[in-house]
Amino acid sequence: MNPPLSPDGHPPRIARAFSPASVGNVAVGFDLLGHSVSGAGDMATVRRCERPGVHITAIRGVVTELPREPAANTAGAALLSLLEAECPGHGFELELDKGIALGSGMGGSAASCVAALVAANALLPTPLSREALYPHALAGESVASGARTGDNVGPMLLGGLVLATPDRLLRLSPPAAWHCALVHPHFVLETLRAREVLAAPYPLADLVRQTANLSQVLLGCERGDAALVRAGLRDALVEPRRAPLVPGFAAVKQAAMDAGAMGASLSGAGPSVFAWCEDAATASRAMGAMRAAFAVAGLDSDGFVSPLDGPAAALLAPAGE
Amino acid sequence: MNPPLSPDGHPPRIARAFSPASVGNVAVGFDLLGHSVSGAGDMATVRRCERPGVHITAIRGVVTELPREPAANTAGAALLSLLEAECPGHGFELELDKGIALGSGMGGSAASCVAALVAANALLPTPLSREALYPHALAGESVASGARTGDNVGPMLLGGLVLATPDRLLRLSPPAAWHCALVHPHFVLETLRAREVLAAPYPLADLVRQTANLSQVLLGCERGDAALVRAGLRDALVEPRRAPLVPGFAAVKQAAMDAGAMGASLSGAGPSVFAWCEDAATASRAMGAMRAAFAVAGLDSDGFVSPLDGPAAALLAPAGE
Numbered sequence: 001m002n003p004p005l006s007p008d009g010h011p012p013r014i015a016r017a018f019s020p021a022s023v024g025n026v027a028v029g030f031d032l033l034g035h036s037v038s039g040a041g042d043m044a045t046v047r048r049c050e051r052p053g054v055h056i057t058a059i060r061g062v063v064t065e066l067p068r069e070p071a072a073n074t075a076g077a078a079l080l081s082l083l084e085a086e087c088p089g090h091g092f093e094l095e096l097d098k099g100i101a102l103g104s105g106m107g108g109s110a111a112s113c114v115a116a117l118v119a120a121n122a123l124l125p126t127p128l129s130r131e132a133l134y135p136h137a138l139a140g141e142s143v144a145s146g147a148r149t150g151d152n153v154g155p156m157l158l159g160g161l162v163l164a165t166p167d168r169l170l171r172l173s174p175p176a177a178w179h180c181a182l183v184h185p186h187f188v189l190e191t192l193r194a195r196e197v198l199a200a201p202y203p204l205a206d207l208v209r210q211t212a213n214l215s216q217v218l219l220g221c222e223r224g225d226a227a228l229v230r231a232g233l234r235d236a237l238v239e240p241r242r243a244p245l246v247p248g249f250a251a252v253k254q255a256a257m258d259a260g261a262m263g264a265s266l267s268g269a270g271p272s273v274f275a276w277c278e279d280a281a282t283a284s285r286a287m288g289a290m291r292a293a294f295a296v297a298g299l300d301s302d303g304f305v306s307p308l309d310g311p312a313a314a315l316l317a318p319a320g321e
Numbered sequence: 322m323n324p325p326l327s328p329d330g331h332p333p334r335i336a337r338a339f340s341p342a343s344v345g346n347v348a349v350g351f352d353l354l355g356h357s358v359s360g361a362g363d364m365a366t367v368r369r370c371e372r373p374g375v376h377i378t379a380i381r382g383v384v385t386e387l388p389r390e391p392a393a394n395t396a397g398a399a400l401l402s403l404l405e406a407e408c409p410g411h412g413f414e415l416e417l418d419k420g421i422a423l424g425s426g427m428g429g430s431a432a433s434c435v436a437a438l439v440a441a442n443a444l445l446p447t448p449l450s451r452e453a454l455y456p457h458a459l460a461g462e463s464v465a466s467g468a469r470t471g472d473n474v475g476p477m478l479l480g481g482l483v484l485a486t487p488d489r490l491l492r493l494s495p496p497a498a499w500h501c502a503l504v505h506p507h508f509v510l511e512t513l514r515a516r517e518v519l520a521a522p523y524p525l526a527d528l529v530r531q532t533a534n535l536s537q538v539l540l541g542c543e544r545g546d547a548a549l550v551r552a553g554l555r556d557a558l559v560e561p562r563r564a565p566l567v568p569g570f571a572a573v574k575q576a577a578m579d580a581g582a583m584g585a586s587l588s589g590a591g592p593s594v595f596a597w598c599e600d601a602a603t604a605s606r607a608m609g610a611m612r613a614a615f616a617v618a619g620l621d622s623d624g625f626v627s628p629l630d631g632p633a634a635a636l637l638a639p640a641g642e
Binding site for chain 2: 030166198212222228231
């Protein structure tokens with residue numbers, strides 16, 4: 001994970017990194033559990049510069065209408081947090097290449113934030129561990145969501161399925177064969193609206209049901225027991241409130257289950273829908289069935305199939321100067 | 322687990338069983354997580370009889386003012402459920418010897434129910450597995466609590482630390498060295514009152530905190546990682562509402578933590594307080610400190626030290642006829 005040194009033995013002046021997308025919440029771990037997803041992601045290029053602070057010089061790709069003011073941009077805010085802690089008075093230029101659509105529920109703001117941190121980290125005299133980048137990623141993510149939630153940045157930093165508490169990241173080890181189908185309908189769900197429907201408090205009975213579900217999913221992943229995951233991978237709290245915001249959701253979920261998924265629910269705040277499957281072939285079938293169901297609801301979509309134990313963000317070959 | 326056969330090769334006509342006490346809820350798993358506790362418990366003696374149905378012929382010990390009407394008694398209701406499913410038209414006589422105080426939060430009603438089932442099961446031509454007794458134990462427990470909650474009967478049936486969903490029991494495997502201090506102050510907390518304070522619904526933020534705590538405790542137990550348990554073993558939901566009902570609770574909890582406990586909270590609905598410790602010596606110190614703190618609050622108490630991986634209910638030597 002150490003950065004390539006320049007020919008003169010000093011840290012490089014420029015680094016690029018890619019962060020994958022992610023499935024947040026995972027039905028049973030609201031703001032807590034997530035996993036990375038291969039096949040989509042954001043890229044960040046960071047240069048050391050003379051001007052102190054963070055300077056966003058370009059935003060390209062599928063989303064360009066993001067704040068350029070660094071404190072208002074998730075990636076910018078994450079770098080400001082890193083600079084302040086590790087090398088106050090120094091400066092970074094940041095370019096973002098967005099591959100994840102805005103408001104898709106695939107962790108787009110988190111991916112920019114993590115890609116920028118992983119790139120900038122490579123420019124430090126002594127790069128930090130991924131765990132040590134986590135507080136800076138939370139600082140960035142809070143700009144987008146208003147909360148320091150790690151269920152997207154956590155899996156991007158470490159790879160795979162991660163439990164992200166406010167204080168720590170814990171990697172889980174689901175079987176390598178288990179795959180996720182993730183389908184993103186071309187429909188923008190406002191994150192703010194998706195949060196609003198969650199505000200009214202929850203009865204204790206729903207909570208008991210949800211904690212039973214969460215426990216079975218965690219133990220199922222730790223023990224590689226698909227029956228436990230099948231029993232637990234259902235959302236008693238959030239999905240009932242958010243599903244009505246996503247056209248066709250019930251049919252899409254049913255299509256995934258009919259294709260043999262262990263469970264399916266909204267990815268993050270939606271509208272993307274994920275399904276966990278015991279192997280890649282089932283995930284591929286589920287993805288096709290889910291896309292067909294969204295088409296019936298009048299929505300085009302993109303689909304991804306990824307191991308649950310998906311990739312971590314990674315440095316790319318140096319871009320040169 | 323098979324019963325001793327009578328000399329004539331038929332199932333015996335009488336059996337006795339003992340069920341240990343338990344810590345329910347365990348701070349993070351309301352109505353879901355519990356473990357058995359050695360050193361206290363209830364005994365049941367069951368005889369096959371000619372009169373169909375369940376007949377409670379004696380209730381002795383520390384509690385005697387329990388309903389004799391079988392459908393209104395947890396142990397009686399459990400046996401009615403077993404009879405109906407396994408041998409309708411047959412009859413059982415039941416005697417209870419109560420060792421667990423009423424309203425102590427140590428699973429007294431559950432222990433009577435499990436002891437009666439384990440004894441009666443030995444009288445069946447083909448005894449059921451402990452897992453198959455679980456639905457009957459839930460039927461009994463629901464008479465006492467109004468809900469089919471398995472966090473006390475589950476650990477009594479299987480022994481140790483158990484996750485008890487409405488549909489299944491999952492045994493966890495905490496390290497053998499981990500011990501629990503359980504202190505029962507001589508103060509009766511009405512279960513109904515303890516339930517009432519939980520009725521108002523819960524904000525999502527508390528829920529996220531609680532699920533993070535639960536996840537860390539489960540993974541800490543699975544992985545034998547005390548740091549995870551220390552981070553997670555705190556109740557964000559129920560303890561804040563119930564603690565004011567127990568005189569001296571804050572001081573008792575603090576005494577346990579000062580003695581080195583990983584965490585402490587109410588056992589079941591209280592007023593008993595448990596503390597999890599990394600070894601028996603620490604648990605013993607914690608127990609002493611907790612009892613001293615209850616004494617300052619004017620309450621006498623009993624104390625127990627038990628491995629988390631405590632005993633299961635067991636048949637006792639046949640009483641003879």
